[in-house]
Amino acid sequence: MKASRLLAACATVVLAAGCGAATAEETAAVTVVNCGAEVTFAKAPERVVLLKSAAVPYLQSLGVLDRVTARAGQYPKEYYDAATLAQLDRIPLLTDKTDTSGHLQISKEVVISQQPDLVLGEVDNLSRETLSAVDIPLLEEPAMCPNATAVPTFDDIYAQMETYGKVFGRTAEAGKAVEALKARMAGIRKPTEKRTAAVLYPTVGGGVTYAYGAASMAHPQLEAAGFTNVFGDSKERVFEVTLEELLGRNPDVLILLHSDGDPKAVQAAITGLPGAAKLKAVSSGNVMPQLFNFTEPPSPLSIDGLERIVARFPAGA
Missing domain, CATH: 3.40.50.1980 (Nitrogenase molybdenum iron protein domain)
Structure with missing residues (x-):
C-alpha cells in the first residue's frame, strides 16, 4: 500500500529548522497491519x-x-x-x-x-x-x-x-x-458466586433480538464480571435469538446493548415481549441497558463497561 502522504520537507531531517516540536519518533515511517492490509505512514x-x-x-x-x-x-x-x-x-x-x-x-x-x-x-x-x-x-x-x-x-x-x-x-x-x-483491571473484584447472564441487542419498536456469543467482546466482559454467558456455547459473534431460546437458558441477568437510544425503551423492547415476565432476570429486575461501545469493540470503554456491570450487579444482588 502506498504511504499515507509524501513526507513533508521538514520531516526529512529529524528536528530540522521549522519543524517545531516534532520528534524523531513522529517523523519516522511506520507500517502496521490492519484487517490484513499493510498501512504505511510516512509520518x-x-x-x-x-x-x-x-x-x-x-x-x-x-x-x-x-x-x-x-x-x-x-x-x-x-x-x-x-x-x-x-x-x-x-x-x-x-x-x-x-x-x-x-x-x-x-x-x-x-x-x-x-x-x-x-x-x-x-x-x-x-x-x-x-x-x-x-x-x-x-x-x-x-x-x-x-x-x-x-x-x-x-x-x-x-x-x-x-x-x-x-x-x-x-x-x-x-x-x-x-x-x-x-x-x-487488577482492581476489579468480581463476585465468587455462580451467576449467568446474556448480552442482547434488542430492536426498539418490535423486531429481531440479537444475542452475543463467544466471538464477541461481551463474552470476556461477562467472565471478568463473574458471570457465565448463557450463549457462550455459540462460536458466533452475534446472532438472532428468540424469546423461547432465552426462556430455555433463563439467565440471572440481562445486559441490553444499544446505540444512544432511550434506555427505558430499550429495556421495554425485552420486558414487554409476551412471556418475558417468566425470565428470571426480568422478574428480579436484573436488566441493565448499556451503550454499545461500553462492550464492543474492545477498547478502554470496554473496561468502563465492565466496571459498570460489576457496580450494578454486586455479590448477593
Missing part, C-alpha cells in the same frame, strides 16, 4: 477524520485527540469525561445521519474534502479501497474488520493502544496508558 498523522467513535479513548489517552480535524457519526456523552467532551465539541461534525439499520451515511467527496492523512473507521459506502485509491489510509478497530475470526480479549485493548502509539509516534505514552488500564 505521524496530523489531520484525522473519525467516522466511528471507538478510537476516541485511545486518542485521548495518547494526547492526540487534537489532531482530529473532523468527525462523523454519534458520540454519546456518557462515554467521556469533561475534558474529552470539551475537545470533541471543538471538532466539526460532518454528519450524524444514519440509515434505518444505524449505519452512517456520508459521501466519499465530503471525507476527501477534509484532506485527511488518516481516516478511522470503515463505513459501508466508504471502503479502505476507495480511500486508498486517493492515497488516504484507513484504520479500523480489529474486532470490526470484515471476516474477523479472532476471539476478542482484554489483551486486544492493550495491543490496539500500542498500535495507535506506534502510528502517532507516542509509544511511551501508549506504554503508560496500557499499564494504567491493566491496573484498573
Whole structure:
C-alpha cells in the first residue's frame, strides 16, 4: 500500500529548522497491519477524520485527540469525561445521519474534502479501497474488520493502544496508558458466586433480538464480571435469538446493548415481549441497558463497561 502522504520537507531531517516540536519518533515511517492490509505512514498523522467513535479513548489517552480535524457519526456523552467532551465539541461534525439499520451515511467527496492523512473507521459506502485509491489510509478497530475470526480479549485493548502509539509516534505514552488500564483491571473484584447472564441487542419498536456469543467482546466482559454467558456455547459473534431460546437458558441477568437510544425503551423492547415476565432476570429486575461501545469493540470503554456491570450487579444482588 502506498504511504499515507509524501513526507513533508521538514520531516526529512529529524528536528530540522521549522519543524517545531516534532520528534524523531513522529517523523519516522511506520507500517502496521490492519484487517490484513499493510498501512504505511510516512509520518505521524496530523489531520484525522473519525467516522466511528471507538478510537476516541485511545486518542485521548495518547494526547492526540487534537489532531482530529473532523468527525462523523454519534458520540454519546456518557462515554467521556469533561475534558474529552470539551475537545470533541471543538471538532466539526460532518454528519450524524444514519440509515434505518444505524449505519452512517456520508459521501466519499465530503471525507476527501477534509484532506485527511488518516481516516478511522470503515463505513459501508466508504471502503479502505476507495480511500486508498486517493492515497488516504484507513484504520479500523480489529474486532470490526470484515471476516474477523479472532476471539476478542482484554489483551486486544492493550495491543490496539500500542498500535495507535506506534502510528502517532507516542509509544511511551501508549506504554503508560496500557499499564494504567491493566491496573484498573487488577482492581476489579468480581463476585465468587455462580451467576449467568446474556448480552442482547434488542430492536426498539418490535423486531429481531440479537444475542452475543463467544466471538464477541461481551463474552470476556461477562467472565471478568463473574458471570457465565448463557450463549457462550455459540462460536458466533452475534446472532438472532428468540424469546423461547432465552426462556430455555433463563439467565440471572440481562445486559441490553444499544446505540444512544432511550434506555427505558430499550429495556421495554425485552420486558414487554409476551412471556418475558417468566425470565428470571426480568422478574428480579436484573436488566441493565448499556451503550454499545461500553462492550464492543474492545477498547478502554470496554473496561468502563465492565466496571459498570460489576457496580450494578454486586455479590448477593
